[in-house]
Amino acid sequence: MRTSELAGRVGVNSETLRYYERRGLLDEPPRSSGGYRDYPDSAVELLRFVKRAQGLGFTLDEVEELLHLDTGGPDDCDAARALAESRKADLEARIADLQRMRDSLAELIATCDLPRSGRRCPLLATIATPQPRRSSRRRR
Amino acid sequence: MRTSELAGRVGVNSETLRYYERRGLLDEPPRSSGGYRDYPDSAVELLRFVKRAQGLGFTLDEVEELLHLDTGGPDDCDAARALAESRKADLEARIADLQRMRDSLAELIATCDLPRSGRRCPLLATIATPQPRRSSRRRR
């Protein structure tokens, strides 16, 4: 499968594929006689994984780690496990944060149903309390 | 309170405060006779809100919306409510995604306890399925 077909199927720009290859996220695919990239079918699934993990807040560097973790096989398992557990802890914390945020928003929405008088905003109060915990994420 | 004190208390760079002011996220504080910014105590809480919301995946533009939503008072309530509800829906979806991701990781970690034979990685399979749903986020 050629670059634009893969890109089209996954919904990314062709340039993005070359960019991923350049930064080492995707392996270089074999080339046709004319020098065109010829991706295997599995590249579709792989790329969907990348885009989805990214949508979940992982950086491309982290996605790369996840991929290695995924394809490393039994022998990498102990190192991979540590990585997976630390990512899992990140996720737990992140989920808890988002749940609190969501609850705050729900509370805020509920105050909209009150009579015009007794309104105040719970959002600021609930969010402003704890400090960020892991500076490595959030770039973005 | 002066710039560096506020920055220090919240754990951000002083330049970041000026940057936020420039982009309209923070109101211009009053100035001392010598032209120095003099922030009120409430700025600490406000900034913590900003950094925290940001850590939860909101962009600075979204944070600004949230702040307006927060301080808008009763009359903005209907518009604010719509905004809050759409953000809440975003959060729900995001939480569900992250939970699936976490469960996949947990499953992966569990395979590490299996005998060396029957291992395969559930991560790729579980994540690669659905497509991103909202392209407006994802900056970062």
Next chain:
DNA sequence: GTCGTCCCTGTACCTGCCTACAGGGTCAAG
């Protein structure tokens, strides 16, 4: 009054993640 430390404004630069050329080759259709 002159250090040293802080503050000011303005502009330039950096990282992550793309996206867009420029300049040129491949290839199938007509």
Next chain:
DNA sequence: CTTGACCCTGTAGGCAGGTACAGGGACGAC
């Protein structure tokens, strides 16, 4: 055998979110 759609490499640009000067003023301690 030329035209058009695609592909290649390489380099530059763009946006978000900061961060880092440069050049100069404000102030308290001595």
